[in-house]
Amino acid sequence: MNILVCGGAGYIGSHMVKMLGTKGCNVVTFDNLSSGHADAVLSGNLVQGCLSNTQALRDLFQLYQFDAVMHFASYIQVGESVQKPAMYYQNNVANTLNLLQVMAEFKVQHFIFSSTAATFGEPQYTPIDEQHPQQPINPYGRSKWLIEQALPDFAHAYAMKSVCLRYFNAAGADPDGKLGERHEPETHLIPLVLQAASGRRKNISVFGTDYDTPDGTCIRDYIHVQDLCEAHWLALHYLQQGGASQNFNLGNGQGFSVKQVIDTAKAVTGKHIEVVYASRRAGDPARLVADSSAAQATLGWKPMLADLSTIVQHAWAWESKQVATNQ
Numbered sequence: 001m002n003i004l005v006c007g008g009a010g011y012i013g014s015h016m017v018k019m020l021g022t023k024g025c026n027v028v029t030f031d032n033l034s035s036g037h038a039d040a041v042l043s044g045n046l047v048q049g050c051l052s053n054t055q056a057l058r059d060l061f062q063l064y065q066f067d068a069v070m071h072f073a074s075y076i077q078v079g080e081s082v083q084k085p086a087m088y089y090q091n092n093v094a095n096t097l098n099l100l101q102v103m104a105e106f107k108v109q110h111f112i113f114s115s116t117a118a119t120f121g122e123p124q125y126t127p128i129d130e131q132h133p134q135q136p137i138n139p140y141g142r143s144k145w146l147i148e149q150a151l152p153d154f155a156h157a158y159a160m161k162s163v164c165l166r167y168f169n170a171a172g173a174d175p176d177g178k179l180g181e182r183h184e185p186e187t188h189l190i191p192l193v194l195q196a197a198s199g200r201r202k203n204i205s206v207f208g209t210d211y212d213t214p215d216g217t218c219i220r221d222y223i224h225v226q227d228l229c230e231a232h233w234l235a236l237h238y239l240q241q242g243g244a245s246q247n248f249n250l251g252n253g254q255g256f257s258v259k260q261v262i263d264t265a266k267a268v269t270g271k272h273i274e275v276v277y278a279s280r281r282a283g284d285p286a287r288l289v290a291d292s293s294a295a296q297a298t299l300g301w302k303p304m305l306a307d308l309s310t311i312v313q314h315a316w317a318w319e320s321k322q323v324a325t326n327q
């Protein structure tokens with residue numbers, strides 16, 4: 001199978017490229033390296049280019065006959081999306097539409113899209129299943145939601161079938177230690193806590209202690225990046241076997257508070273972690289936990305690395321490697 005991975009030099013995409021390589025697929029990564037890293041692409045070819053360049057996409061599709069496209073490329077920071085919505089709608093919506101247009105032109109009919117829990121907005125109930133209303137509360141969530149809304153039209157007009165995978169909080173690192181999270185700047189809780197443990201960062205700020213949760217800090221559903229990639233692999237097979245377009249929520253179904261994550265990191269690393277209590281970060285819902293039973297029933301997906309300690313251990317091995325490499 002020839003698979004195009006847009007954003008394959010990024011955190012989740014690079015793990016996917018590695019997995020596709022081990023499964024025997026021919027992988028082409030298309031990435032503008034705006035936040036990705038060329039050395040994270042461990043399988044196939046890396047084509048450096050931007051989704052804003054429709055002609056570059058046409059040239060790419062001319063060169064390879066893709067069976068499917070996995071689309072990880074986007075901007076990903078909620079806070080930044082509030083400050084710079086134009087940038088988010090341009091990259092996450094307009095550039096994705098370029099990709100879909102070229103897919104339609106070349107009759108590539110299987111699309112797997114990285115969507116997000118942020119399409120739901122403030123939850124009305126948890127765990128969040130696919131029937132939960134989608135009312136995104138920031139431009140990032142809305143940009144992903146807009147693509148979800150457009151996809152049925154592409155299915156109708158061009159017979160393009162898609163699976164939207166709405167990740168909850170992606171975390172962890174390649175169990176082989178070859179890949180991990182390298183966002184610059186890093187905004188995600190687990191890598192930041194571990195940087196505070198390794199000494200690369202002075203402390204970790206806890207954003208808000210007055211939420212309506214047992215310990216007052218926000219609750220999230222952390223899902224191992226390897227388990228996310230496995231879901232993509234199963235989604236690819238689902239589409240190839242004639243499965244209809246569908247959206248799936250992906251998480252472990254278990255929520256952990258910010259304080260619980262820090263405690264787990266202390267236990268895993270055995271290090272002192274300095275904690276600073278700060279005010280709430282705008283746009284953070286108190287509790288996001290996934291109901292992934294649809295993915296389990298339809299795709300046969302089952303998280304294999306669901307334990308938070310395992311997720312943090314793998315991320316810690318990666319962080320320790322970064323520290324050693326930078327010394």
Ligand SMILES: NC(=O)c1ccc[n+]([C@@H]2O[C@H](COP(=O)([O-])OP(=O)(O)OC[C@H]3O[C@@H](n4cnc5c(N)ncnc54)[C@H](O)[C@@H]3O)[C@@H](O)[C@H]2O)c1
Pocket residue numbers: 006007008009010011012013030031032033034035036037049050051052071072073074075076091095114115116117166167168169170171183
């Ligand atoms: N990290 C999470 O917790 C999380 C949760 C839910 C959804 N997602 C989604 O998963 C996807 C991957 O997230 P990530 O954490 O790996 O992000 P990332 O920033 O590490 O990776 C994104 C990649 O896309 C590339 N890219 C961005 N715009 C591009 C463009 N116009 N043309 C070509 N390449 C471009 C970047 O260079 C980068 O390599 C994103 O779509 C994100 O919205 C992530």
Ligand SMILES: O=c1ccn([C@@H]2O[C@H](COP(=O)(O)OP(=O)(O)O[C@H]3O[C@H](CO)[C@@H](O)[C@H](O)[C@H]3O)[C@@H](O)[C@H]2O)c(=O)[nH]1
Pocket residue numbers: 076077078116117118167168169170187188189190192204205206207208218219220258281284288
């Ligand atoms: O220095 C920090 C960083 C984060 N947090 C808190 O930790 C939790 C998790 O935050 P973070 O790791 O930034 O993830 P989210 O904001 O939950 O967003 C992630 O998970 C969402 C789905 O749940 C995706 O849509 C986003 O793309 C992805 O970044 C939140 O309560 C934050 O307020 C802190 O307290 N201190």
